[in-house]
Amino acid sequence: MLRTEIFAGRHHWFAFGRDPDKLGHIIDTNQYLVRDQGVAFLLDPGGIETFSAMLPAVASCCEISEIAYLFASHQDPDIISSLGLWDRTVPHAKLYAPWLWEGFLKHFGCHNIEYVGIPDEGMTLDLPSVRLQFVPAHYLHSSGNFHVYDPIAKVLMSGDVGAALEPAGAPMFVEDFTAHVRKMELFHRRWMPSNRAKNAWIARVRELDIEIMAPQHGRLFRGDDVKRFLDWFEALEVGVTALDSGARRAAAA
Amino acid sequence: MSITSATGEQDFFARTATVVGQLEGVRQIANRITLAAANAKAVAARAGSRAAGFLPITDFIDEMGRETRQLVARVNQDAQRMVRDVLAEKRLADSLARMQRGITRLETRSAHLDSVARELVADHARARETTARQLAGLGELLQTINDHARAARMMSTRARVEATIAGDYQASLESVADTVDEAAERIREVVMKCRALLRDIN
Numbered sequence: 001m002l003r004t005e006i007f008a009g010r011h012h013w014f015a016f017g018r019d020p021d022k023l024g025h026i027i028d029t030n031q032y033l034v035r036d037q038g039v040a041f042l043l044d045p046g047g048i049e050t051f052s053a054m055l056p057a058v059a060s061c062c063e064i065s066e067i068a069y070l071f072a073s074h075q076d077p078d079i080i081s082s083l084g085l086w087d088r089t090v091p092h093a094k095l096y097a098p099w100l101w102e103g104f105l106k107h108f109g110c111h112n113i114e115y116v117g118i119p120d121e122g123m124t125l126d127l128p129s130v131r132l133q134f135v136p137a138h139y140l141h142s143s144g145n146f147h148v149y150d151p152i153a154k155v156l157m158s159g160d161v162g163a164a165l166e167p168a169g170a171p172m173f174v175e176d177f178t179a180h181v182r183k184m185e186l187f188h189r190r191w192m193p194s195n196r197a198k199n200a201w202i203a204r205v206r207e208l209d210i211e212i213m214a215p216q217h218g219r220l221f222r223g224d225d226v227k228r229f230l231d232w233f234e235a236l237e238v239g240v241t242a243l244d245s246g247a248r249r250a251a252a253a
Numbered sequence: 254m255s256i257t258s259a260t261g262e263q264d265f266f267a268r269t270a271t272v273v274g275q276l277e278g279v280r281q282i283a284n285r286i287t288l289a290a291a292n293a294k295a296v297a298a299r300a301g302s303r304a305a306g307f308l309p310i311t312d313f314i315d316e317m318g319r320e321t322r323q324l325v326a327r328v329n330q331d332a333q334r335m336v337r338d339v340l341a342e343k344r345l346a347d348s349l350a351r352m353q354r355g356i357t358r359l360e361t362r363s364a365h366l367d368s369v370a371r372e373l374v375a376d377h378a379r380a381r382e383t384t385a386r387q388l389a390g391l392g393e394l395l396q397t398i399n400d401h402a403r404a405a406r407m408m409s410t411r412a413r414v415e416a417t418i419a420g421d422y423q424a425s426l427e428s429v430a431d432t433v434d435e436a437a438e439r440i441r442e443v444v445m446k447c448r449a450l451l452r453d454i455n
Contacts, residue, residue: 055355065365
């Protein structure tokens with residue numbers, strides 16, 4: 001599992017991904033860890049198949065017992081089906097996840113970890129040196145969905161927004177935005193169901209000062225590429241509307 | 254066969270499902286025995302003093318049918334609990350394997366993870382003991398059902414003897430004895446089959 005430190009200050013952000021031992025038929029995922037003075041926060045810890053690789057990767061950044069908080073942006077298996085294993089590993093931890101999915105996520109096994117349901121409007125989480133924000137991202141793509149914003153590191157962990165389908169071993173950061181678009185387009189058109197939800201999220205996120213946008217699949221965006229992404233996403237027709245347009249085009253052809 | 258191997262697990266679930274399905278048949282047979290006992294009681298009542306010896310036999314058969322139904326219900330309940338527990342054991346085994354795979358890749362040993370792994374090993378061992386105990390318990394219940402069936406066959410023999418002195422009612426009472434005998438034999442066959450299935454799991 002590749003480990004990349006994406007922010008180093010009083011606290012640290014790490015990205016994990018590009019697992020070379022990953023089974024070929026499962027999608028590659030990015031996991032994130034914030035370490036702040038002996039307190040660790042694991043974001044979208046990944047699927048059950050990722051756990052064995054994640055354990056040593058996380059242990060190389062912090063003591064496993066330091067993990068006090070976990071976060072699941074939504075309910076998908078590649079996000080959090082490892083919950084049952086983390087439940088054994090850090091039973092003292094709290095899981096922050098959309099309130100909507102509590103009864104569903106517990107199917108993955110959650111006997112020890114305390115589930116903290118994030119209300120629809122979002123909430124904050126205080127680490128020793130930073131107050132993290134859970135930013136609503138409902139219907140992007142899940143009906144109960146949050147992202148995490150760090151105003152000091154200026155990192156937005158953006159879940160499936162900004163995700164790209166990449167071949168194994170792709171670099172961690174976008175290097176050529178224009179070339180990257182084709183790797184994101186299908187994913188966003190199909191997975192994101194609502195233009196209205198998309199535009200509401202873009203308006204919300206444009207208010208934030210973002211240096212790095214960190215999705216759960218594919219490459220991370222930094223600097224001007226964040227704005228480029230928001231502009232591109234704003235112009236993109238997604239979801240049902242995109243399907244309708246496709247059908248209209250096919251009928252006219 | 255080990256129920257911790259993948260093939261063993263699949264086979265275990267198939268075998269347990271077969272046992273539960275077969276026992277549903279036993280429950281229906283037990284219902285038939287109870288019905289036969291009720292008929293026998295009615296016939297014996299009509300036969301009066303000529304069938305006096307038959308009445309305690311019908312009481313016994315009636316009781317045996319009721320107990321068999323209760324035992325089957327318990328076996329089914331225990332089998333379902335065992336399936337649930339075996340699934341939990343499988344999850345523990347899987348968690349342990351994934352945990353150990355992760356631990357072997359650590360650059361430096363983690364006392365915390367070693368402790369987590371030790372707990373998993375202990376929990377898994379306990380889960381396996383529970384499964385073994387449940388299997389043994391099911392075997393005992395099946396043995397009890399078998400004992401009931403054997404006793405029913407003996408009673409049907411006695412019932413035939415009593416039927417010979419029942420005059421006009423002899424044929425009816427013999428028919429009851431035959432029904433009970435056939436039902437008990439069928440139960441015995443099913444129980445033998447179920448025990449063989451469970452023995453192979455062990």
